[in-house]
Amino acid sequence: xxxxxGRSASPLAGLAPEDILTRMTLDEKIGQLxxxxxxxxxxxxxxxxxxxxxxxxxxxxxxxxxWGDAAAGLQRKAVEQTRLGxxxxxxxDVVHGFRTVFPIPLAEAASFSDGIWRETAAAAAREAAEAxxxxxxxxxxxxxxxxxxxxxxxxxxxDPLVNARMAQxxxxxxxxxxxxxxxxxxxxVKHFAAYGAGVGGREYDSADVSDYAxxxxxxxxxxxxxxxxxxxxxxxFLDIAGAPMTANRALLTDVLRKTWGFGGVTITDYNxxxxxxxxxxxxxxxxxxxxxxxxxxxxxxVSGLYHRHLAEAAALGLVALADIDAAALRVLRLKQALGLxxxxxxxxxxxxxxxxxxxxxxxxxxxxxxxxxxxxxxxxLPLPRQLARLAVIGALxxxxxxxxxxxxxxxxxxxxxxxxxxxxxxxPQADVAVCGDDPQEAAAAARAAGVAIxxxxxxxxxxxxxxxRANPVLPDGQQALLDAVLATGARVIVLLACGRPLxxxxxxxxxxAVLVIWGLGSEAGRAIADVLSGDASxxxxxxxxxxxxxxxxxxxxxxxxxxxxxxxxxxxxNGYADLPIAPQFPFGHGxxxxxxxxxxxxxxxxxxxxxxxxxxxxxxxxxxxxAGGWPQDGRTAAIETVFLFARVRVPGRTRPLxxxxxxxxxxxxxxxxxxxxxxxxxxxxxxxxxAPAPAAVSFLEIIVAASAEPEVDPAxxxxxxxxxxxxxxxGRAAG
Numbered sequence: 197x198x199x200x201x202g203r204s205a206s207p208l209a210g211l212a213p214e215d216i217l218t219r220m221t222l223d224e225k226i227g228q229l230x231x232x233x234x235x236x237x238x239x240x241x242x243x244x245x246x247x248x249x250x251x252x253x254x255x256x257x258x259x260x261x262x263w264g265d266a267a268a269g270l271q272r273k274a275v276e277q278t279r280l281g282x283x284x285x286x287x288x289d290v291v292h293g294f295r296t297v298f299p300i301p302l303a304e305a306a307s308f309s310d311g312i313w314r315e316t317a318a319a320a321a322r323e324a325a326e327a328x329x330x331x332x333x334x335x336x337x338x339x340x341x342x343x344x345x346x347x348x349x350x351x352x353x354x355d356p357l358v359n360a361r362m363a364q365x366x367x368x369x370x371x372x373x374x375x376x377x378x379x380x381x382x383x384x385v386k387h388f389a390a391y392g393a394g395v396g397g398r399e400y401d402s403a404d405v406s407d408y409a410x411x412x413x414x415x416x417x418x419x420x421x422x423x424x425x426x427x428x429x430x431x432x433f434l435d436i437a438g439a440p441m442t443a444n445r446a447l448l449t450d451v452l453r454k455t456w457g458f459g460g461v462t463i464t465d466y467n468x469x470x471x472x473x474x475x476x477x478x479x480x481x482x483x484x485x486x487x488x489x490x491x492x493x494x495x496x497x498v499s500g501l502y503h504r505h506l507a508e509a510a511a512l513g514l515v516a517l518a519d520i521d522a523a524a525l526r527v528l529r530l531k532q533a534l535g536l537x538x539x540x541x542x543x544x545x546x547x548x549x550x551x552x553x554x555x556x557x558x559x560x561x562x563x564x565x566x567x568x569x570x571x572x573x574x575x576x577l578p579l580p581r582q583l584a585r586l587a588v589i590g591a592l593x594x595x596x597x598x599x600x601x602x603x604x605x606x607x608x609x610x611x612x613x614x615x616x617x618x619x620x621x622x623x624p625q626a627d628v629a630v631c632g633d634d635p636q637e638a639a640a641a642a643r644a645a646g647v648a649i650x651x652x653x654x655x656x657x658x659x660x661x662x663x664x665r666a667n668p669v670l671p672d673g674q675q676a677l678l679d680a681v682l683a684t685g686a687r688v689i690v691l692l693a694c695g696r697p698l699x700x701x702x703x704x705x706x707x708x709a710v711l712v713i714w715g716l717g718s719e720a721g722r723a724i725a726d727v728l729s730g731d732a733s734x735x736x737x738x739x740x741x742x743x744x745x746x747x748x749x750x751x752x753x754x755x756x757x758x759x760x761x762x763x764x765x766x767x768x769x770n771g772y773a774d775l776p777i778a779p780q781f782p783f784g785h786g787x788x789x790x791x792x793x794x795x796x797x798x799x800x801x802x803x804x805x806x807x808x809x810x811x812x813x814x815x816x817x818x819x820x821x822x823a824g825g826w827p828q829d830g831r832t833a834a835i836e837t838v839f840l841f842a843r844v845r846v847p848g849r850t851r852p853l854x855x856x857x858x859x860x861x862x863x864x865x866x867x868x869x870x871x872x873x874x875x876x877x878x879x880x881x882x883x884x885x886x887a888p889a890p891a892a893v894s895f896l897e898i899i900v901a902a903s904a905e906p907e908v909d910p911a912x913x914x915x916x917x918x919x920x921x922x923x924x925x926x927g928r929a930a931g
Contacts, residue, residue, distance in 0.1 A: 204539065204541070205537065205538050205539065205540070206275050206281045206282065206283050206536070206537045206538075206540050207275075207280065207281040208280060208281060208282065208537050209537045209538045210537075210538075211537070212532075213525055213528035213529045213531075213532050214525065216280075216282075216528055216537075217521060217524060217525050217528060219280060220280065220282075220524070222507055222510070222517070222520070223253065223254075223255055223507065224254050224255065224279075224280065224282070225520055225521065225524040226255070226502055226503065226506045226507060226520065226524075227250070227253075227254055227255035227256055227257055227282075227503070228257035228282070228523075228524045228527040228528065229257060229494055229495050229496060229502050229506070229520075229523055229524060229527065230250070230255060230256055230257055230258075230495075230496060230500070230502055230503045231256075231257065231258040231259070231260060231287070231463065231495050231496065231497045231498060232250070232256055232258075232259055232260075232498060232500075233259070233260050233261050233466075233497075233498050234259055234260070234261045234262035234266065234270075235261065250503065251270065251273055251274060251278070251284075252273075252277070252278065253278070254274070254278035254279055254280060254282055255503065256274075256284065257282070257284070257285060257495070257527055258284060258285035258286070258287055258331075258495065258527075259284055259285075259286055259287070260286075260287040260288060260333075260497070260498075261287075261288060262286060262288075263286065263288060263324070263327035263328050263329050264327050264328060267284075267286050267327075267328045267329075268328065268541060270284055271283060271284055271286075271328075271540050271541055274540070275540045283531060283536040283537060283540035284540075285330055285331055285527075285530070285531055285534070285536065286328055286329050286330050286331070287329070287330070287331040287332070287333065288324060288329045288331075288332060288333070288606070289332065289333045289334065289603055290320050290321070290324045290329065290332035290333075290334060290370075290381065290606075291332075291333075291334045291336075291350060291603040291604070292304070292316070292320065292334075292601070292603065292604060292717065293316075293319075293320045293323070293559075293604060293606075293607055293717060293718070294320055294323040294324040294327065294329070294606050294607075295323055295606065295607060295608045295611070296319065296320070296323055296555050296556065296559055296607070296608070296611070296717075296718050297559070297599075297600045297601070297604045297607035297608075297612065297717035297718045298316040298319070298320060298558070298559050298562050298563075298717045298718075299316075299562050299563050299566045299601070299714060299715065299716050299717050300349045300350070300601035300602065300603075300659075300695060300714055300715040300717075301335065301336065301349065301350050301351055301352065301362070302348060302349045302350070302351065302352070302353060302695065302696070302714060302739065302740070303563075303566040303601070303714030303715060303716060303736075304316065304362075304562060304566055305351070305352040305353050305358060305362055305739035306566045306567075306568050306712075306714070306736035306737055306738060306739050306786070307562065307565040307566050307735070307736060308358070308737055308739075308837050308859050308861060309565060309861060310361060310362075310365045311365075312561070312562045312565060313361075313362050313365035313366055313369065314365040314366070314368050314369040315369065315558050315562070316369065316558060316559070316562050317334075317335075317365070317366045317367075317368070317369025317370045318369040318370070318372070318379075318380075319369075319554075319555045319558050319559075320332075320369075320370075321369065321370045321371075321372075321379060321380050321381040322379040322380075322544055322547065322551075322555075323547070323555065324381060325378055325379050325380065325381060325542075325543070325544035326543065326544045326545070326546055326547065327543075328541070328542065328543050329381060330381060330382060330534050330536070330542055331381060331382040331383075331384060331427070331428065331530075331534075332370060332381045332382070332383060332384060333384045333386060333430060333463075334366065334370070334383060334384065334386070335351075335362065335363050335366035335367065335370075335383065335385060335386075335421075336350040336351040336385075336386050336387065337351065337352070337359050337360070337362075337363040337385050337386070337417035337418055337420075337421055338350075338351050338359070338386075338387055338389075338390070338391045338392035338414075338417075338432075339351070339352075339353075339354060339355070339356055339359050339390075339392050339393075339413050339414055339417065340353065340354065340392030340393075340740075341354045341392070341393075341740070341741075341750040341751065341752040342392065342393075342394075342396075342397040342749055342750045343397070343668050343696040343697045343698075343699075343740065343743065343749060344396065344397025344398075344664055344665055344666060344668055344696075344746075344749060345392060345394060345397040345398075345399070345664055345696075346399060346602070346658075346659050346660050346661060346662065346663030346664050346665065346695070346696070347391070347392070347399070347660060347661055347663075348392065348659075348695070348696045348740070349601065349602050349603075349659045349660060349695030349696060349714075349715070350602070350603060350660070351392065352417075352739055353738075353739030353740040353783075354739065354740045354741060354752045354753070354754075354783060355739065355753075355754070355783065355856050356412070356413050356414075356416045356417055356885055357416075357856050357857070357858075357859075358739055358856070358859075359416075359417035360416050360417040360419075360420035360421075361420070363385055363417050363418075363420055363421045363424070363426075364420050364421065364423075364424040366383065367383045367385070367421060367424045367425065367426050368424065370382070370383040371383050371425065371426075371427065375427065375533045375534050375535070376533070376534065376535040378535075378539075378542055378543065378544040378545070379544045382427035382428060382530060382533075382534060383426050383427055383428070384426070384427070384428040384429065384430050384463060385417075385418060385421035385422075385426045385428075385429050385430070386429070386430035386431075386432070386465070387430055387431065387432035387433070387441075387465065388418050388429055388430065388431050388432060388441065388447065388448070388452070389410065389414050389415055389418055389431075389432065389436070389441070389447060390403045390405045390409075390410065390414040390432065390434070390436055391403075391432035391433070391434055391441075392414075393405050393409075393414065394434050396664075396666075397664050397665075397666075397749070398664050399433075399661065399662050399663075399664045400433045400434065401434055402434055402435050402436075402438075403434050403435070403436050403437075404436070404437050405436055405437070408887060410436075411884075411885055411886040411887040412884035412885040412886070412887050413754075413885060415451070415885065415886050416885040416886055418452075419456060419886060422452070422456045422457070422458045426460060427460050427461065427530055427533070428460050428461045428462065428463055428530070429452065429458065429460060429461075429462050429463070430462070430463050430464070430465055431444070431447075431448060431462065431464060431465065431468070431493065432465070433465050433468055433471070435475060435477075440472055440475045440477050442464055442465075442468045442469060442471070442472055442487075442488050442491065442493060443472055443475075443477050443478075443487045443488055443491045444491055445490065445491040445492060448462060448491050448492030448493065449491065449492040452492065453492060459526070460526065460530070461494050461495060461526050461527055461530050462492055462493050462494045462495065463493075463494065463495040463497055464488060464493050464495065464496055464497045464499075465497060466497050466498055467497065467498050467499045468488070468497065468499070469484050469485060469488040469493070469496050469497075469499040469501045469502070470484060470499035470500075470501055471499075472484040472487055472488060481501045481504060481505050482501075482505045482508060482509060482514075484499075484501055484505075485501040485502050485504070485505040485506055485509060486505070486509045486514045486515055488501075488502075489502065489506060489509070489515050489519070489520075489523070490514075490515060490519075494523040494526055494527060495523075495527065506520065556718065556719060559717055559718045559719040560719035560722050560723050560726075561723075562717075563716040563717060563719050563720055563722075563723030563724075564723040564726050564727060564732050565735050565736065565835065566714060566716065566723075566736050567711060567712070567713060567714075567716075567723065567724065567727050567734045567735075567736050568711070568712040568714075568734065568736030568737065568738060568785075568786045569709070569710070569711050569712075569727075569734040569736070569786060569787040569788065570692075570704070570710040570711070570712060570742070570781055570785070570786075570787070571704060571709060571710050571787065572709035572710075572787060573707065573708075573709075574687070574707060574708075574709070576687050576688070576689055576708070576709045577689060577709050577711075577727075577728065577730075577734075577789070578727070578728060578729055578730030578789060578826060579647065579689070579728050579729060579730070581623070581729060581730075583623055583626050583647060584625070584626055584627065585626060585627045585628075585629070585644065585645040585646060585647070586619060586623055586626050586627070586628045586629070586645050586647050586648075586649065587628075587629045587630075587631070587638075587641035587642045587644070587645035587647065587648045587649065587686070588615060588616050588619050588628060588629070588630045588631075588648075588649045588651070589630075589631055589632075589638045589641060589642065589648055589649065589650045589651065589677070589681060590632065590633060590638075590650055590651030590652060590674075590677065590691075591632050591633050591651075592615065592651040592652070592653065592655070592691075592693050593614065593615045593616045593630060593649070593651040594614050594615075594616050594630060594632075595614065595655070596609050596610070596612035596613075596614050597609050597612075597656060598655045598656045598693065598715075599612050599613075599614065599615075599656075599693075599715065599716055599717060599718075599720035599721070600612065600656050600715060600717060600718075601656050601659070601660075601695060601714065601715020601716075601717065602656055602657075602659050602660025602661070602663070602695055602715065603660055603661075604656070604715075604717070607717070607718065608718070611718055612717070612718050612720065612721075613718065613719055613720060613721035613722050614720070614721050615649070615651055615691065615713075615720065615721050615724055616628070616630045616721070617721045618720070618721025618722045618723075618724050618725035619649060619721070619724075619725055619728070621721075621722070621725065622725035622726075622728070622729045622731075623729075627645075629641040629644065629645055633673060633674075633677055635676050635677050635679075635680035635681075636680070638650075638677055638680055638681050639680040639681060639683065639684050642681045642684045642686040642688070643684040643685075643686060645686065646686050646687065647686060647687045647689075648681050648684070648686045648687070648688045648689070649689050649691060649728070650677070650678065650681050650688055650689065650690050650691065650708070651690075651691045651693065652670060652674045652677070652678065652690055652691070652692055652693070652703075653670070653671075653674075653691075653692045653693035653694045653698065653713075654671065654693055654694045654695060654696075654698070655671075655693075656695075656715060658671070658695070659694070659695025659696055659715075660695065663695075665696075666746075667699075667746060668696055668697070668698055668699055668746070669698060669699050669700060669746075670698060670700050670703070675702065678690070678702075678703065678706065678708075682706055682707060682708065688706075688707070688708035688709070689708065689709045689711060689728065690703065690708050690709065690710045690711065691711055691713045691724065692710055692711065692712045692713060693713050693714065693715065694712065694714060694715075695714070695715055696740075697738075697740055697741075697742040697743060699743055699744070699745060699746050701744055701745065701780065704780055711724075711727065711728075711734065712736070730789065730826055730827065730828065731832075732832070733788040733789040733790050733826065733827075733832075733834040733835070734786065734787065734788050734789070735786070735788060735834065735835035735836075735837070735861075736786050737784050737785065737786035737837045737903070738781055738782070738783055738784060738785045738786060738903075739783070740752075740783065741753055741779040741781070741782055741783050741904070742779050742780045742781040742782075742785070743779055743780060744775060744776065744778075744779060744780045745775055747772070747775065748772075748775065748779065751779050752783070753782060753783040753853070753854055753904035753905075754852040754853070754854060754855060754856075755852065755853060756850045756851065756852055756853070757850060757853055758770040762777045764776075778905065782903045782904045782905040782908070783903060783904040784837070784839050784901070784902060784903030784904050785903045785905075786837070788834055788835075788836075789826040789827075789834065790819055790820075790821070790826070790834035790836075790864075790866075791819075791820040791821045792817060792818065792819055792820060792834075792836045792864075792911075792912060793817075793818045793820055793911050793912070794815050794816065794817055794818075794838075794900065794911065794912050794913070794914055795815065795816045795818070795914075796815060796816040797813070797814075797815045797900065797914040797915075797916055798812075798813070798814050798815070799811065799812070799813050799898065799916050799918065800812040800813075809877060809878075810875045810876070810877060811875070811876055811877060811878055811881070812873060812874070812875055813840065813873065813874045813875075813876065813898060813900070814871050814872065814873040814874070815838070815871065815872055815900055815914055816869055816870070816871055816872075817836055817838065817862055817864065817869065817870055817871075817872050818864070818867075818868070818869040819833075819834055819836070819864035819865060819866050819867065819868050819869075820866075820867075821866065827866070830866055831865055831866070832865070832866075833863040833864055833865045833868075834863070834864060835861050835862070835863050836861065836862050836863075836864065837859065837860075837861050837902070838859065838860055838861070838862070838872050838900055838902075839856060839858075839859045839900065839901055839902070839903070839904075840856070840857045840858040840859065840874050840876070840898065840899075840900055841854045841855060841856055841857065841898070841899040841900075841901060841904070841906070842854070842855045842857050842881045842882070842896065842897070842898055842899070843855075843895070843896070843897040843898075843899060844881070844882050844890075844893055844895065844896055844897075845893060845894045845895035845896075846882075846890040846892070846893055846894065847892065847894055849890070851884070852884070854899070854904055855881075855884065856904075857874075857876055857880060857881055857898075858874045858876055860872055860874070878896075881896060881898065881918075882896060893919055894919070894920075894921040895917075895919060895920050895921065896917070896918045896919035896920075897915060897916065897917045897918065897920075898915070898916050898918060899913065899914070899915050900913070900914045900915075901913045901914075
């Protein structure tokens with residue numbers, strides 16, 4: 197949208213939204229609740245005919261999937277050729293970038309960095325705003341514990357706190373301090389609520405979630421988003437215990453608006469109002485529109501049923517005119533907050549070369565700090581800079597498009613650095629052989645080079661929306677490729693691309709290092725080379741538990757103890773007869789080249805702390821040594837992630853074995869020691885999400901650890917029991 201034709205402001209500029217509302221007809225008010233698609237991208241069944249033609253009558257309020265000159269033309273028509281000149285709101289799924297692609301959200305979650313989450317959202321917002329986009333359908337705040345679900349890649353993983361912190365950071369990055377800033381976007385938190393709990397990991401399915409689980413696990417990230425001032429919210433496609441979310445007044449109105457005080461705009465998902473008919477909740481379009489609107493949905497995305505039936509519903513007394521006014525007013529207020537009445541052609545000035553370079557560096561840093569080293573049994577990493585030969589194997593090695601990950605269709609594929617290109621640049625003196633998925637060719641290349649970088653895993657299209665996988669395993673043919681390369685005796689480093697944990701037990705017993713590269717985006721190749729070469733130590737930590745087998749799914753660390761806790765070898769105890777109960781890798785797992793030690797855990801006196809007053813927990817973290825002499829310069833810092841867990845027992849209740857209460861990161865040079873501190877309240881230590889804090893606890897222990905299996909690494913695990921009634925600590929580690 198590079199130009200501003202005609203007048204620079206809407207005729208309504210300077211008027212309050214309430215004044216604008218009084219000038220509007222009922223059809224124009226309903227028009228503000230009608231969103232159409234420009235069909236640049238299709239994510240579901242098309243809506244009814246009419247579409248953009250209704251713009252002539254001022255009966256469209258927002259348009260998705262359009263930007264640049266096409267959006268400018270539509271805005272000119274809306275502002276200059278309709279009765280009131282109401283500006284359009286242009287919306288797009290800017291999930292992890294626009295032209296520059298940042299890591300998929302699940303990858304970024306592995307960084308456990310609020311700063312990275314905020315920085316990449318701000319950069320993506322500016323780039324999309326340069327094309328005239330004003331609202332994004334992000335972030336996703338769905339807690340997900342089922343890697344079969346394709347959309348697990350869009351969120352922060354299995355933990356409510358991580359999802360809440362990530363949502364708040366993304367909202368801050370997208371929206372900034374003032375939505376009138378042309379470099380910002382209005383954010384939409386989605387998919388409210390429990391979309392990640394769908395049965396069988398299937399897309400668009402049902403969830404049967406208890407009230408307690410909703411309060412403890414699934415609602416807290418959305419409450420955090422509302423507290424952060426998110427501009428809009430999108431309900432999920434699924435039904436919860438028989439109530440489709442698009443028609444769920446209890447959550448959309450009673451909880452969201454009345455209890456939480458959300459004053460922003462609610463926007464249905466794509467065609468969701470019409471899909472109430474397929475749900476069986478509505479008999480026809482009139483019933484569907486009535487049900488969705490009365491539940492608390494302001495804007496109907498593309499189904500057209502508000503446009504067709506809302507006036508009729510009002511005439512029949514099925515919906516209140518006052519409620520239509522209230523919904524339209526919320527949309528007008530959002531447009532005012534974005535400055536659209538004064539500046540309908542809201543466009544951020546093009547980035548300078550310095551800003552473009554900074555954006556690329558942010559993408560590289562985010563990608564580098566998302567890389568997660570699962571294992572390196574032979575100490576293959578980092579690779580020496582003096583290598584004479586290298587083999588880079590697998591179709592993913594040269595695929596720029598697959599480095600984008602899901603939900604990055606607008607990304608500039610030509611500007612993506614592939615794995616092969618990144619390796620060539622990092623080892624310019626080496627003979628780098630690049631080959632595809634043919635096992636014989638791959639084996640020959642690995643044998644000749646002696647060092648093989650083997651690229652396995654999912655293509656971008658294998659995760660994301662409508663990409664549920666009943667068997668989230670290595671794609672066909674990749675096991676044969678792995679076997680062929682391993683048989684050569686070469687040093688093998690597997691780069692595992694994925695939008696979800698992949699069940700691949702054979703990979704985790706093989707003689708190879710495994711580095712999870714997720715979907716890293718535009719700077720994938722350079723970021724991967726930074727870590728392979730030792731310019732940086734891998735610092736990603738798993739935001740999801742990694743299952744051993746499909747039968748373990750759903751798998752997550754915050755499970756509750758049973759009356760028959762797990763006991764290895766005991767038949768009548770919690771677990772499996774054919775599989776360990778623990779995941780392949782726990783939440784928080786991730787290796788690096790540095791060795792850290794933790795000591796001197798200190799806790800401010802509990803007896804002087806009220807339930808809501810701050811409690812300070814601190815420890816000393818030291819960077820001891822590196823693997824194989826890393827870093828060679830003796831100065832390069834490595835990042836350590838510290839998790840604060842609580843173990844709580846409450847009379848009369850069963851509580852999760854562990855609750856994540858906080859997390860932080862610290863960058864340390866070799867030999868450097870620094871104190872890490874957390875400030876939390878006793879109330880927060882014992883509370884589960886939005887559930888009421890317990891009146892009393894019989895046992896409270898804080899644990900600072902490197903993962904959700906604290907006992908695995910004693911050098912990075914410190915504990916302190918704060919409350920212990922007699923006998924309450926019994927079985928504290930039971931499963």
